[in-house]
Amino acid sequence: MDFSERPDEAQFRTEVRAWLSETLPTLQWPEPPELEDKVPFWRPYQTALFEAGYAGLTWPQEYGGQGLDERMSSIFSEESAHAGAPERLNTIGEDFAGPTIAHFGTAEQKEKYLRRILTGEDIWCQLFSEPESGSDLASLRTKAVKVDGGWRITGQKIWTSRAQLAAHAILLARTGGGERHRGITYFLLPMDSEGVTVRPLEHMLGEAEFNEVFLDNVFLPDSAVVGEVDGGWKVTMGTLAFERVAIATGRVNTVKEIRNLVDDVRSRTDADGNPLGADPHVRRSVADLWGRVHLHQAISQRVISGASGGEPPGEATSIGKLFFCPLVEDLADFGLSLEPLNDQFDLEDEVAAVGTGGLAAAEHEAGPQDQGHRHWLRLANQARGTAIAGGSTYIQRNIVAERILGMPKK
Amino acid sequence: MEWKFSEEQEAYAEALQDWLSGAVDSEKLRGWFDSGDASAFAETFARDWAGVGIPEEDGGQGGGLVELALTAEHLARVDAPSAAWLATTLAVPALAGRPAEVEEAVGGQTVALLASADRIPSAAVPLQGGANGLTGSVARVLAGDTAVRFVVPVAGAHGLELHVVDAGQESVRVTPRRLLDRSRTLADVTLDGAASQRLDVDAVSVLEAISRRAAVLVAADTLGASQTMLDLAVDYAKQRQQFGVFIGSFQAVKHAAASIMVAVEAARSAVYYTAASVDSDQPEAALHAAAAKAQITAEGTRSADTALTMHGAIGYTWEHDLQLYYKRAKLNEGLFGSPGAWNDHIADVLLLTAGDQATPRLLGAGASV
Numbered sequence: 056m057d058f059s060e061r062p063d064e065a066q067f068r069t070e071v072r073a074w075l076s077e078t079l080p081t082l083q084w085p086e087p088p089e090l091e092d093k094v095p096f097w098r099p100y101q102t103a104l105f106e107a108g109y110a111g112l113t114w115p116q117e118y119g120g121q122g123l124d125e126r127m128s129s130i131f132s133e134e135s136a137h138a139g140a141p142e143r144l145n146t147i148g149e150d151f152a153g154p155t156i157a158h159f160g161t162a163e164q165k166e167k168y169l170r171r172i173l174t175g176e177d178i179w180c181q182l183f184s185e186p187e188s189g190s191d192l193a194s195l196r197t198k199a200v201k202v203d204g205g206w207r208i209t210g211q212k213i214w215t216s217r218a219q220l221a222a223h224a225i226l227l228a229r230t231g232g233g234e235r236h237r238g239i240t241y242f243l244l245p246m247d248s249e250g251v252t253v254r255p256l257e258h259m260l261g262e263a264e265f266n267e268v269f270l271d272n273v274f275l276p277d278s279a280v281v282g283e284v285d286g287g288w289k290v291t292m293g294t295l296a297f298e299r300v301a302i303a304t305g306r307v308n309t310v311k312e313i314r315n316l317v318d319d320v321r322s323r324t325d326a327d328g329n330p331l332g333a334d335p336h337v338r339r340s341v342a343d344l345w346g347r348v349h350l351h352q353a354i355s356q357r358v359i360s361g362a363s364g365g366e367p368p369g370e371a372t373s374i375g376k377l378f379f380c381p382l383v384e385d386l387a388d389f390g391l392s393l394e395p396l397n398d399q400f401d402l403e404d405e406v407a408a409v410g411t412g413g414l415a416a417a418e419h420e421a422g423p424q425d426q427g428h429r430h431w432l433r434l435a436n437q438a439r440g441t442a443i444a445g446g447s448t449y450i451q452r453n454i455v456a457e458r459i460l461g462m463p464k465k
Numbered sequence: 466m467e468w469k470f471s472e473e474q475e476a477y478a479e480a481l482q483d484w485l486s487g488a489v490d491s492e493k494l495r496g497w498f499d500s501g502d503a504s505a506f507a508e509t510f511a512r513d514w515a516g517v518g519i520p521e522e523d524g525g526q527g528g529g530l531v532e533l534a535l536t537a538e539h540l541a542r543v544d545a546p547s548a549a550w551l552a553t554t555l556a557v558p559a560l561a562g563r564p565a566e567v568e569e570a571v572g573g574q575t576v577a578l579l580a581s582a583d584r585i586p587s588a589a590v591p592l593q594g595g596a597n598g599l600t601g602s603v604a605r606v607l608a609g610d611t612a613v614r615f616v617v618p619v620a621g622a623h624g625l626e627l628h629v630v631d632a633g634q635e636s637v638r639v640t641p642r643r644l645l646d647r648s649r650t651l652a653d654v655t656l657d658g659a660a661s662q663r664l665d666v667d668a669v670s671v672l673e674a675i676s677r678r679a680a681v682l683v684a685a686d687t688l689g690a691s692q693t694m695l696d697l698a699v700d701y702a703k704q705r706q707q708f709g710v711f712i713g714s715f716q717a718v719k720h721a722a723a724s725i726m727v728a729v730e731a732a733r734s735a736v737y738y739t740a741a742s743v744d745s746d747q748p749e750a751a752l753h754a755a756a757a758k759a760q761i762t763a764e765g766t767r768s769a770d771t772a773l774t775m776h777g778a779i780g781y782t783w784e785h786d787l788q789l790y791y792k793r794a795k796l797n798e799g800l801f802g803s804p805g806a807w808n809d810h811i812a813d814v815l816l817l818t819a820g821d822q823a824t825p826r827l828l829g830a831g832a833s834v
């Protein structure tokens with residue numbers, strides 16, 4: 056247990072901080088709220104990260120990464136959150152597709168895809184879930200039929216986040232060598248392939264962040280297979296483990312969120328003009344959330360320390376998602392509770408739009424410290440989605456009970 | 466921050482666990498608890514282990530709060546009687562510069578802070594000093610029944626002082642109290658003109674340090690008790706059959722176990738993170754300690770109830786060992802300050818602006834958010 060930073064770590068932190076404070080103000084703030092508008096805002100930043108040597112910190116150097124350990128990467132994340140860096144749009148590329156390709160892919164695949172993830176050129180999406188296959192992923196039906204030099208793929212995928220922006224996808228399809236998980240192959244699919252149709256789906260707040268994707272006799276060459284034919288399940292488990300690490304260590308920086316909440320409470324008074332921070336209910340909630348954020352931070356550090364030691368993701372990772380999702384929900388809900396009617400106003404409502412998430416745009420120049428338009432409402436919604444995606448809460452509990460505690464399956 | 470035990474810490478935990486598995490079992494525990502006398506355990510434990518976590522220059526074996534938290538966790542895992550060890554460990558920082566007394570304390574002569582165990586130590590109500598010695602009563606003093614010395618907060622003419630009082634004096638009256646949790650003991654203590662010596666320490670900062678240690682060590686105790694309750698509940702679910710199958714195959718039971726596991730691993734992550742934060746004086750160490758105590762001990766009581774539910778009626782009996790850990794976790798929730806009291810401190814630091822009130826003492830002015 057050691058809070059001290061090695062000299063190279065301390066120096067890295069200083070450099071990162073300086074770079075962020077120089078670079079962030081050059082972006083075209085405010086950060087747009089809608090996904091498609093975020094792309095032109097985010098891409099120059101990702102390119103700048105790459106050019107400065109801050110993209111792919113833990114990836115191998117030969118593919119554009121920096122070959123550093125998880126501790127350095129966590130220093131970078133902390134500083135980024137602190138400085139208010141833009142949302143990372145390509146988490147699927149950076150956090151799961153990239154590491155999966157780096158781990159299981161061929162030399163050609165690594166050469167072809169990895170660097171472009173880091174430069175911001177290629178956004179990736181994940182074509183796993185299907186209308187009839189959610190939690191029970193191994194039941195998926197999308198079919199790959201062997202043809203000369205490759206495969207023809209037909210089927211429907213659903214809930215594909217960011218498919219409308221993606222250049223490439225990680226794709227699971229049934230190649231038929233065996234039942235259920237024994238007959239699945241893992242492919243890399245260019246989204247502009249002939250026969251791919253993307254149809255946006257709106258989430259609860261009415262924004263299209265995920266999609267249906269139809270695959271109609273799409274051709275993929277043999278070189279698009281990751282791992283063995285019919286051996287895709289092993290690769291999939293690798294992807295899901297990378298995903299869990301990413302979620303457990305903080306897709307949302309809870310330290311930053313609680314700081315926002317505290318600042319918000321401190322700056323407000325109640326209807327009678329008394330400081331909101333004197334209200335017993337508010338005090339109790341803030342203290343409790345701060346405490347839970349502290350526990351989450353400890354869990355994250357434990358996951359990161361485990362990962363740096365090259366150990367496989369263990370107990371702390373599996374519980375990370377179960378601890379993290381309700382915490383983010385409660386942080387966001389508390390933020391909403393400070394607004395009239397818990398801010399249950401339409402996203403298009405103009406008065407509410409000014410009221411949430413920091414100061415009105417007119418009052419100051421937009422910059423990295425802005426929380427963004429309807430921050431708590433969006434975060435509250437997003438947290439519910441995160442609890443379902445990547446293995447729902449109940450599925451995570453099954454995993455903890457059966458795989459870690461060894462409780463009987465049947 | 467690196468979350469990892471050193472090799473020495475791993476070896477220490479393993480050796481301690483080995484030793485405890487030989488020294489404590491259900492039958493012995495029940496014998497000590499029925500007779501109300503756990504001194505046999507306390508003495509052998511102190512002889513072999515009590516120096517760990519106390520600096521070598523003060524007569525201990527070295528190590529810090531991480532080692533102490535390991536001790537607390539492992540004691541609780543077997544429900545070992547620990548009031549004497551905990552009270553002494555908390556009080557020892559007040560004896561800085563008095564090597565003879567530290568040596569005796571490490572050797573098993575219990576020292577206890579004369580403060581109610583239901584309060585955060587820094588909120589202890591000081592006794593009034595005077596020319597005729599110390600006078601006053603303090604209810605519910607941890608290990609008050611076995612202490613040979615007390616460290617006593619005293620309201621002096623120029624502010625808070627700490628004194629040391631010999632418990633063997635005529636003027637010291639000790640009335641043991643009985644707890645549901647028999648692994649810890651308390652007593653009401655009355656001083657009636659007791660002779661004392663003033664300790665040459667900064668009383669306020671020593672009490673703050675004691676508070677942070679108390680928070681971490683009680684949280685570590687709940688971690689140990691919760692781990693054992695999880696083990697008991699999971700083992701039981703793997704052997705008890707109903708409807709022709711193991712109850713552990715029912716999803717409701719699995720999810721109950723998973724929820725305890727989340728609490729246990731979150732607690733483990735935070736106990737050791739916080740211990741290291743306090744030991745290395747991180748800017749937010751006091752807030753970390755408060756958060757760990759409030760969160761972990763509150764969640765520990767929920768885990769206790771979940772473990773009880775998983776056991777059915779057998780878990781509700783005197784005969785089954787679950788009740789021992791159940792009571793241990795329930796006591797820990799209020800021991801040295803309820804979650805509400807610790808959360809109050811967090812709220813004070815985070816939400817009061819400079820003009821509102823004096824900066825809360827426990828957490829100090831250094832805490833930044």
Ligand SMILES: Cc1cc2nc3c(=O)[nH]c(=O)nc-3n(C[C@H](O)[C@H](O)[C@H](O)COP(=O)(O)OP(=O)(O)OC[C@H]3O[C@@H](n4cnc5c(N)ncnc54)[C@H](O)[C@@H]3O)c2cc1C
Pocket residue numbers: 180181182183184185188189190191213214215216217265439440441443444445446447448449450453716
């Ligand atoms: C915001 C969001 C983004 C997503 N992005 C992607 C993406 O990019 N790519 C992708 O491939 N997928 C994505 N998904 C899909 C996600 O992986 C699935 O939604 C998830 O696996 C659950 O599947 P389902 O929705 O079909 O629910 P179901 O599997 O039908 O589950 C419905 C309910 O039944 C419960 N249930 C099911 N089986 C069990 C069981 N064995 N034990 C106990 N309870 C059970 C579930 O917990 C849930 O509560 C996304 C989902 C969301 C919400």
